[in-house]
Amino acid sequence: MTATVRKPGLLVDAVDVVKAFNSGSGQEPVTVLRGVSMTVTNGEMVAIVGPSGSGKSTLLYCLAGLEPLHSGKVELFGQDLASLGRNRLAKMRRDRIGFVFQSYNLIPSLTAAENAGLPGRLSRRRGAAEAARDSLRAVGLSERMRFLPGKLSGGQQQRVAIARVLASGASLVFADEPTGALDTRSGQQVLELLRETAAGDRSVVLVTHDLEAAARADRVLVLRDGQIHAELITPTVEEVLESVRAAGDEAAAA
Template sequence: MIEPLIRAANLEKTFPGTGRKEPRVSVLRGISLDVHPGEMVSIVGPSGSGKSTLLYCLSGLEPYDTGSVHLAGRELSSLRRGALAALRRRHVGFVFQSFNLIPSLTARENIALPARLARQRVQRAAIDRALADVGLTDRGGHRPGQLSGGQQQRIAIARVLALRPDIVFADEPTGSLDTATGTDVLRLLRASAGDGRSVVMVTHDLEAAALADRVLVLRDGTIHRELRHPTPEQVLEAITLAGASA
């Protein structure tokens, strides 16, 4: 049996209260889930349900209080900071709404940066292919400030495509894009889930969520419902019911 790329068990996460005497606020409450190779999973839910916190805990960007997360076979809480960073460099790609491109680097240099940080050989052909995949072959020498928001997000996607990580974590990847560009970005993310690689995406976009193999609907830090290959209308209904019963 193929092992999941991500396995979370009884995941709990709290944040400090607003004042020193205020109790801690529970954000994740005993979440358990698996993400298998080749799978795309969307995480949706009402505002404040814990979507982004769950994504950050699964990817090792945010520590959790109790429970466990195994990422590519390694339990995250057992790793020191350097080992955790090395694990992410080897296995993980990130796509955020804010792009996170380095302003002083060209598009091509931004795409190559994760491989350089991981001390991997930078394949020029892989960068060329990634630029072609996002339709920006003629923008490789441009810096982020010379690109539109949609072009910057496509460069962020190209950065992930060139690295070919085992797992892509995407947090509202289409939140600041127009419809046409957002559709292109989602197509690329969907295509990147395959050949043993997986995508985990947080989104408010119903059409985006419905592209996934599974949709996890969060409510008050728990998995309220799981949908398999849903329509956008089914996703909306599940989110609405989660909000109404919160």
């Protein structure tokens, strides 16, 4: 058997990903992803956009190992997710992957500092508490470290979620509509932080409806009907808008 050789700097390698969901008793499964192939390398920010229902979030969840594939393959850090047991996959997520979702996913009974330091504590990483404090300072929350989430604004809670990713040392960050519930100013702050996170050996995969946010990425993948309609390299907002519009028009005409 030939051993898998990881390409230098390749964090995500997805090949012909197909995902279908059961639609009910006696009904045919609904296919959401139809043979998607993509990669993410060190230091990249990759945005995934497309019309509603195009499969953006489903693709993100498949890439992160949160949803099983119907067929195809996803490798993270050179490891085929299908070959990993539940414990090894959980360990990979805990030690090497960060998540930023619209819902923040903070624990209400823990302070901002405790939430930011939780992944480090769970993995028993030395200096986890100090790393959490440093990350909160980096996102501008040095005066809010002892606050519970309920005492923070939406933008501040999302910044705590990003601080949690920074403190964890995650090499790969998956963000699903992280600015969807934020006002414009808070959303811009969060996007700047994500853009700064994608550097060196850290990468970000972002699903968003915000085309200005997408245009901050190094590459933009435009989905239509579960397939990659276009790939744009460092595009302008206008180029992203035109491609998404074309994808929507073709989907409506199909």
